[in-house]
Amino acid sequence: MTLSVAVVGVRGYGRQHLETLAELADEGLMKVTAVVDTQPTDGLDYIPASAGRFTSLEEMLHTTVPDVVVLATPIHTHGPLAKQAMRAGSHVLMEKPPTATLAEFESVVSVAEETGKACQVGFQSFGSHALAEIASRVTAGQIGELRSIGGVGTWLRSTDYYSRAAWAGRRRLDDREVVDGVVTNPLAHAVATALRIAGAGRSDHIEEVITDLYHAHDIEADDTSAVRVRTTGGLTLSFGLTLAAPTHHAPRVIVYGTAGEMDFRYTEDILTVRTGEGTEELTFGRTGLLANLREHILHGEPLLADVRDTGAFMRVLEAVRTAPDPTPIDPRYVTWLDDEHGRHPVVDDVESWCEQVAIQGRTFSELGAPWAQPARA
Numbered sequence: 001m002t003l004s005v006a007v008v009g010v011r012g013y014g015r016q017h018l019e020t021l022a023e024l025a026d027e028g029l030m031k032v033t034a035v036v037d038t039q040p041t042d043g044l045d046y047i048p049a050s051a052g053r054f055t056s057l058e059e060m061l062h063t064t065v066p067d068v069v070v071l072a073t074p075i076h077t078h079g080p081l082a083k084q085a086m087r088a089g090s091h092v093l094m095e096k097p098p099t100a101t102l103a104e105f106e107s108v109v110s111v112a113e114e115t116g117k118a119c120q121v122g123f124q125s126f127g128s129h130a131l132a133e134i135a136s137r138v139t140a141g142q143i144g145e146l147r148s149i150g151g152v153g154t155w156l157r158s159t160d161y162y163s164r165a166a167w168a169g170r171r172r173l174d175d176r177e178v179v180d181g182v183v184t185n186p187l188a189h190a191v192a193t194a195l196r197i198a199g200a201g202r203s204d205h206i207e208e209v210i211t212d213l214y215h216a217h218d219i220e221a222d223d224t225s226a227v228r229v230r231t232t233g234g235l236t237l238s239f240g241l242t243l244a245a246p247t248h249h250a251p252r253v254i255v256y257g258t259a260g261e262m263d264f265r266y267t268e269d270i271l272t273v274r275t276g277e278g279t280e281e282l283t284f285g286r287t288g289l290l291a292n293l294r295e296h297i298l299h300g301e302p303l304l305a306d307v308r309d310t311g312a313f314m315r316v317l318e319a320v321r322t323a324p325d326p327t328p329i330d331p332r333y334v335t336w337l338d339d340e341h342g343r344h345p346v347v348d349d350v351e352s353w354c355e356q357v358a359i360q361g362r363t364f365s366e367l368g369a370p371w372a373q374p375a376r377a
Helices: 013-026 057-063 075-088 102-115 130-139 159-163 188-197 289-299 307-322 350-360
Strands: 003-008 030-036 052-054 068-071 091-094 119-121 146-154 206-215 224-231 236-242 252-257 260-265 270-275 278-283 334-339 342-347
Touching (some): 003 013, 003 289, 013 030, 013 068, 013 289, 052 057, 057 075, 068 289, 091 289, 102 119, 119 289, 119 307, 130 252, 130 260, 130 270, 188 236, 188 252, 188 307, 206 307, 224 307, 224 350
Parallel strands (some): 030 052
Antiparallel strands (some): 206 224, 252 260, 260 270, 270 278, 334 342
């Protein structure tokens, strides 16, 4: 059976969804029957010619109700659009983060339960087959007793990244929460994947979240942050994340045990296992979220990224949202570069500080980074 799909937001990540759907269409699994975008779509050759074109989800739903609605829209629109689509009768794949507030997230979960519609969140790393391997090795005690989990993400973003849309790099836009910071959007997969490995999916799995937020760019939101999470099971997860590194490195989730560690490069599906017996590197495949959603709808396959199982991540987002506004990093510690990436800031030794956050389980302030706020006594 071929499922009908509408894509809302056809630029940015929406284009990647359309490319994936083109492959699924070739296999007879899914077909794009409509696209929605507030901007003109003329000349976009990656949109199927047979797809109806609309300027709002409401307009489309008056004409057709597809089996699946894919939302690749600004963060603050996810919740309202997802609820509208589910109430109309469609299943949903919504991009991450699910919503901009915990309250709105809970509202989306309520509508999913009320309507019985599937709501999948775009954490693609949840489809990695490495996750099952990590769980198996932890259970087998290969790295000894589980001590902690760390996350390291050192990327860069140019000024063009933040000028591309009115909501980019904002905590709020007009009267709406946005929360477009490094923790909650660009490197959100590091946080969500680590929580998944820790077995913390639901919001009540989180005991405490400590944030230490900064920005080198001239933005409202954070671009360089440390976050420490304690689960109700007593496990500590620590994240050092930045968009002000000198270059891009593959982000990693590191599982620390008493007898070894596992280093998971989730964008590459590469797992490195280090124990007293040596080092092993393994490469895995992954299951796509759209393909998984189809199997769920037709055959009851469990969702890989059920919205309900992203509640723990939303507790982290809520802590970031309600924290004091991020601190601007003193320009003395920031070098601005103009290179093939565009104009972008580099924070002094930020890669090393992010690594230490993951290893030591302390924030930038607690570690004494020279550009961080002094830790509270």
